[in-house]
Amino acid sequence: MYTVHPSSYIDDDVQIGDGTKIWHFCHVQRGAVIGKNCSFGQNVNIGNNVKIGNGVRIQNNVSVYEGVELEDNVFCGPSCVFTNVLVPRAHFPVHGKYNKTLVKEGASLGANCTIVCGHTIGRGAMIAAGAVVTKDVPDFALMAGVPARQIGIVNEQGEIVERLTGEKGK
Numbered sequence: 001m002y003t004v005h006p007s008s009y010i011d012d013d014v015q016i017g018d019g020t021k022i023w024h025f026c027h028v029q030r031g032a033v034i035g036k037n038c039s040f041g042q043n044v045n046i047g048n049n050v051k052i053g054n055g056v057r058i059q060n061n062v063s064v065y066e067g068v069e070l071e072d073n074v075f076c077g078p079s080c081v082f083t084n085v086l087v088p089r090a091h092f093p094v095h096g097k098y099n100k101t102l103v104k105e106g107a108s109l110g111a112n113c114t115i116v117c118g119h120t121i122g123r124g125a126m127i128a129a130g131a132v133v134t135k136d137v138p139d140f141a142l143m144a145g146v147p148a149r150q151i152g153i154v155n156e157q158g159e160i161v162e163r164l165t166g167e168k169g170k
């Protein structure tokens with residue numbers, strides 16, 4: 001059993017796991033698969049055929065577009081952004097040919113960060129608020145800036161265990 005606020009829309013052919021809570025003004029589109037015990041804040045859009053693992057927390061105003069996969073226990077901060085096309089053009093639609101983005105288990109994406117499509121965010125990685133990710137992110141990397149660069153290493157609890165300086169921190 002899952003909970004959906006009456007203001008939200010769930011399309012046909014959607015799978016939603018037990019214990020998941022979908023709050024105000026959300027839309028879950030056709031073919032989406034959502035795990036158990038997830039929470040979607042206000043105004044969340046889940047695109048067609050998106051796969052979301054168990055225990056995922058998506059805060060307000062996030063759109064998870066087709067081509068994005070979130071593994072278990074991913075945190076998406078308020079208004080974080082995913083893309084799924086590298087060269088969008090209104091006159092030349094891609095017709096379902098989306099670049100894949102994978103966010104691995106336990107990763108946290110800060111408020112207003114942007115994840116450019118075609119990359120993998122490593123297990124347990126942390127992306128700082130406002131960062132723009134333009135390349136793959138290693139497991140447990142702490143990423144910040146525009147474009148995002150690795151500035152540290154975090155543990156499973158998200159605590160900084162090493163601050164990087166020099167070449168890796170650039």
